[in-house]
Amino acid sequence: MLLIILLMAAAYALVGGVSMTGMKIERQNQTTEALASAKEALIGFAATYRDSHPDEVFGFLPCPDTDNNGESDSCGTTDVSLIGRLPWKTLGLPPLRDDTAECLWYAVSGHAKDNPKTAVFNWDTTGQFILQDAGGTTLAGATAHERPLAVIFAPRATLGAQSRTSAGATECGGGNRAADYLEGLGVLGGATPPAADADSTLALANAESIRNGTNNDQALWITGKEIFDRIKKRSDFKTDVDTLLGDIVSFSNNLATASLPLASGGNKGTDNIVSGFLAANPAYPTQKAKVLGNWRDNLLYAGGPTGSFTVNGSPTVCQALLFFSGERTPGQSRASTADKLVVGNYLETPNTAF
Numbered sequence: 001m002l003l004i005i006l007l008m009a010a011a012y013a014l015v016g017g018v019s020m021t022g023m024k025i026e027r028q029n030q031t032t033e034a035l036a037s038a039k040e041a042l043i044g045f046a047a048t049y050r051d052s053h054p055d056e057v058f059g060f061l062p063c064p065d066t067d068n069n070g071e072s073d074s075c076g077t078t079d080v081s082l083i084g085r086l087p088w089k090t091l092g093l094p095p096l097r098d099d100t101a102e103c104l105w106y107a108v109s110g111h112a113k114d115n116p117k118t119a120v121f122n123w124d125t126t127g128q129f130i131l132q133d134a135g136g137t138t139l140a141g142a143t144a145h146e147r148p149l150a151v152i153f154a155p156r157a158t159l160g161a162q163s164r165t166s167a168g169a170t171e172c173g174g175g176n177r178a179a180d181y182l183e184g185l186g187v188l189g190g191a192t193p194p195a196a197d198a199d200s201t202l203a204l205a206n207a208e209s210i211r212n213g214t215n216n217d218q219a220l221w222i223t224g225k226e227i228f229d230r231i232k233k234r235s236d237f238k239t240d241v242d243t244l245l246g247d248i249v250s251f252s253n254n255l256a257t258a259s260l261p262l263a264s265g266g267n268k269g270t271d272n273i274v275s276g277f278l279a280a281n282p283a284y285p286t287q288k289a290k291v292l293g294n295w296r297d298n299l300l301y302a303g304g305p306t307g308s309f310t311v312n313g314s315p316t317v318c319q320a321l322l323f324f325s326g327e328r329t330p331g332q333s334r335a336s337t338a339d340k341l342v343v344g345n346y347l348e349t350p351n352t353a354f
Contacts, residue, residue: 047230060114079110098154103172112149124334134209144335148221155181269301302354
């Protein structure tokens with residue numbers, strides 16, 4: 001009888017352990033799925049931005065919800081990053097929750113937010129977040145072009161002195177102070193927002209911080225590459241680029257040879273041709289002007305009245321060339337103002353000779 005009782009107890013403990021493990025996995029799956037759903041919705045918002053915001057370019061992300069009503073709010077100052085709750089209503093989502101029933105939080109880079117917009121936004125725009133685990137190991141953002149444009153957080157249960165007293169009757173409940181939900185925000189979680197263009201270092205949970213009760217935050221992040229990989233699939237993105245090149249080339253081809261713009265020394269040779277084109281087209285449509293303004297860094301111009309170029313061995317001699325550079329290749333950087341003036345950061349040999 002004693003042996004039977006011991007066997008039954010062991011079996012109960014084993015089944016109970018398996019059951020607890022299953023529950024933990026199920027709860028973790030809930031958090032993982034909520035974060036993944038939010039990420040997909042945000043990328044979709046960015047990739048379809050112009051569909052709902054005529055005359056804009058694609059790629060911008062919504063501002064966070066800062067008053068806990070589920071809707072995106074104004075994002076304060078240009079190029080300043082901001083944190084708040086995920087704007088689930090704006091994204092057409094239910095209020096997504098983690099495994100502790102807390103609604104998700106969301107931080108957006110000042111360079112990527114849609115209100116107020118940064119001056120130039122394209123596939124070379126850098127995010128403003130460096131992500132580390134609680135032990136200091138870098139998870140994302142080791143270089144400028146690897147820094148995420150946005151981060152989605154699962155805050156999970158309260159730690160330490162955090163207080164989540166309800167600030168009113170809202171779907172998600174609780175207050176609006178990020179530090180009461182997230183542990184590793186640094187300057188981003190303070191009363192004073194980061195400076196314009198500044199990077200913010202954020203810390204996420206690791207196994208030790210969860211055991212110690214110092215940080216239990218989980219997150220997913222969104223890079224510029226993930227957004228523009230989606231945008232590039234749109235036929236109207238290619239149409240934008242083709243139209244921009246075609247308009248400037250048509251303008252140039254209608255000039256007398258002696259009047260062709262010279263490749264100026266600044267801005268990869270484009271200063272003269274772009275300024276001449278805009279002067280000749282004072283009523284250039286707003287949408288096209290936005291494409292030019294945000295993608296001008298990818299234009300390069302060589303030649304002029306005495307230029308002489310052949311392309312891919314063609315017998316035709318061209319007096320000027322207009323390039324639209326592709327995405328960065330390994331070793332190219334377009335993060336700083338100085339980087340953006342280096343032809344080799346946009347073209348590869350032998351085209352860099354121009």
